[in-house]
Amino acid sequence: MDLIAQLFILVLSIFLGFALISRVPPLLHTPLMSEANAICGIIIVGALIAAGADANSPLTIFLGTAAVALATFNVVGGYLVTERMLKMFKKKG
Amino acid sequence: MNNEFLVNLAYIVSSVLFAFGLKFLGSPVTARRGNMLSATGMLIAVIATLGNGHIINFQWILIGVIIGGSLGALVAFKAAMTQMPEMIALLHGCGAMASVFVDWTAFDVHHGATDLTNAITLYISIVIGGLTVTGSAIAWGKLSEKITGKAILFTGQKWLNGAIITAIVILGIMFIMQPTRYDLFLIILALSMFFGVFMVIPIGGADMPVVISVLNSYSGVVACTTGFVIHNTLLIVVGSLVGANGIILSIIMCKAMNRSIGNVIFGAFGSVVKKTGTDEKKEAKAMNVEDAFLILENAKSVVIIPGYGMAVAQAQHAVRELSEFLEKNGCDVKYAIHPVAGRMPGHMNVLLAEANIPYDQLLEMDAINPLMDTVDVAIVIGANDVVNPASRHDKSSPIYGMPIINADKAKTVFVLKRSMASGFAGIENELFYYDNCRMIFGDAKQTVQALVAEFKSSQQH
Numbered sequence: 001m002d003l004i005a006q007l008f009i010l011v012l013s014i015f016l017g018f019a020l021i022s023r024v025p026p027l028l029h030t031p032l033m034s035e036a037n038a039i040c041g042i043i044i045v046g047a048l049i050a051a052g053a054d055a056n057s058p059l060t061i062f063l064g065t066a067a068v069a070l071a072t073f074n075v076v077g078g079y080l081v082t083e084r085m086l087k088m089f090k091k092k093g
Numbered sequence: 094m095n096n097e098f099l100v101n102l103a104y105i106v107s108s109v110l111f112a113f114g115l116k117f118l119g120s121p122v123t124a125r126r127g128n129m130l131s132a133t134g135m136l137i138a139v140i141a142t143l144g145n146g147h148i149i150n151f152q153w154i155l156i157g158v159i160i161g162g163s164l165g166a167l168v169a170f171k172a173a174m175t176q177m178p179e180m181i182a183l184l185h186g187c188g189a190m191a192s193v194f195v196d197w198t199a200f201d202v203h204h205g206a207t208d209l210t211n212a213i214t215l216y217i218s219i220v221i222g223g224l225t226v227t228g229s230a231i232a233w234g235k236l237s238e239k240i241t242g243k244a245i246l247f248t249g250q251k252w253l254n255g256a257i258i259t260a261i262v263i264l265g266i267m268f269i270m271q272p273t274r275y276d277l278f279l280i281i282l283a284l285s286m287f288f289g290v291f292m293v294i295p296i297g298g299a300d301m302p303v304v305i306s307v308l309n310s311y312s313g314v315v316a317c318t319t320g321f322v323i324h325n326t327l328l329i330v331v332g333s334l335v336g337a338n339g340i341i342l343s344i345i346m347c348k349a350m351n352r353s354i355g356n357v358i359f360g361a362f363g364s365v366v367k368k369t370g371t372d373e374k375k376e377a378k379a380m381n382v383e384d385a386f387l388i389l390e391n392a393k394s395v396v397i398i399p400g401y402g403m404a405v406a407q408a409q410h411a412v413r414e415l416s417e418f419l420e421k422n423g424c425d426v427k428y429a430i431h432p433v434a435g436r437m438p439g440h441m442n443v444l445l446a447e448a449n450i451p452y453d454q455l456l457e458m459d460a461i462n463p464l465m466d467t468v469d470v471a472i473v474i475g476a477n478d479v480v481n482p483a484s485r486h487d488k489s490s491p492i493y494g495m496p497i498i499n500a501d502k503a504k505t506v507f508v509l510k511r512s513m514a515s516g517f518a519g520i521e522n523e524l525f526y527y528d529n530c531r532m533i534f535g536d537a538k539q540t541v542q543a544l545v546a547e548f549k550s551s552q553q554h
Contacts, residue, residue: 017337029439037184052148068157076165
């Protein structure tokens with residue numbers, strides 16, 4: 001894909017991010033942060049490609065596998081801890 | 094080609110799910126559904142990627158997923174809510190390191206950057222990625238008290254930082270002109286990692302909410318630049334969302350401290366504070382638990398103002414018990430949460446929610462301040478600077494202009510505190526000398542438990 005299309009997507013996503021996140025109340029800022037960690041684990045997509053590609057050298061196998069492990073850590077840890085926190089927020093009564 | 098089309102289609106679906114996930118975080122009622130949607134989006138993205146036809150070796154992926162997944166689950170279940178800031182810092186670092194490794198793999202496989210754009214984005218990606226990895230590691234160490242939470246300052250710090258930045262810039266230009274040089278790639282990465290260390294060590298514990306937010310933003314930016322490096326649109330979208338998140342939270346935190354981001358990162362707050370105190374020696378008035386109980390028994394409305402000290406004393410469960418007794422007594426109880434209470438954005442809310450305090454009792458600073466005049470008793474537990482009225486009128490005070498919770502406007506203020514020592518910035522709190530303020534000295538948890546005991550015994554009679 002050409003650079004201009006990618007920049008388009010970048011700019012619009014930043015606007016989307018601002019619009020969505022400015023509506024999150026301070027009450028939920030900690031779960032928001034862990035949620036952000038979890039979705040930041042999307043780097044797993046790149047890590048899978050790196051670890052699973054053909055014709056790998058020992059270095060790229062190591063880097064790819066480590067990247068998969070780190071990204072999975074973010075995804076699993078991020079979503080689970082967010083869920084754990086959100087479960088605690090209860091209304092009165 | 095057909096396969097790639099399907100993969101991209103799946104990526105669009107997961108982007109939409111991530112966006113809805115964040116949208117649903119707008120209310121505690123829908124937040125869990127949002128988290129679920131977001132996780133579904135992640136699953137779709139992973140499945141689509143695995144089926145893209147370019148992935149041949151699955152054994153390493155499996156090993157990585159098992160290691161990362163089990164450690165992630167372990168940490169997520171074991172971490173105490175007081176440890177949330179360090180857990181978040183750890184996740185920032187891991188995300189950034191994964192990005193750096195993906196960048197490195199791309200560089201290695203193609204024997205250098207493939208074109209000019211690739212070289213530039215690769216450079217930005219490893220610089221921000223490198224400093225985020227080590228910066229987060231230091232933040233994690235400070236928050237978990239593995240290293241001192243105080244600002245670490247040494248002479249020549251600014252010169253050293255300046256030298257590292259200059260080197261990173263010069264080497265960066267060289268790298269962009271000769272994008273196949275492995276040595277430059279590695280040196281830039283190493284220097285960025287050094288810089289991450291020096292960026293975070295001079296920042297004191299109380300400024301951690303800003304540091305965590307800034308690192309959160311960086312971890313998003315790195316995912317985004319890696320998206321440019323490996324031409325993956327989904328990474329660009331999600332990285333931007335996370336980057337925006339960090340920026341918004343950083344701005345909120347800085348506003349709540351009346352400081353600029355530059356001031357937090359380069360200012361080293363602790364070093365510029367001059368002692369400011371009231372000239373005439375005033376006497377703070379102490380009160381014992383029995384007398385405090387008598388006032389609370391007659392109070393119609395109570396506002397509790399918790400700070401990080403409450404979490405340190407593990408007093409939140411005792412506080413909930415006290416507020417239950419107060420409510421049974423016909424008193425209206427609310428909690429006033431300052432944006433920087435705790436060690437990260439929203440931390441205090443999580444700690445109180447964990448103690449089973451309903452979230453509709455937790456009020457933000459702007460919501461509670463107009464009501465403070467009508468409050469009978471404000472109880473300050475483990476908070477100091479966020480209730481210092483000097484910020485409203487004393488122009489010589491280092492915290493002048495910082496928005497505070499107007500505890501002093503309540504009819505009576507109780508301050509639960511160990512001693513008369515000042516807050517993190519070494520600023521004397523004039524609230525303690527006000528006529529309507531009473532100090533209840535001692536461990537916050539024990540004091541609150543003593544108040545609860547008074548309520549219990551009064552009910553038996």
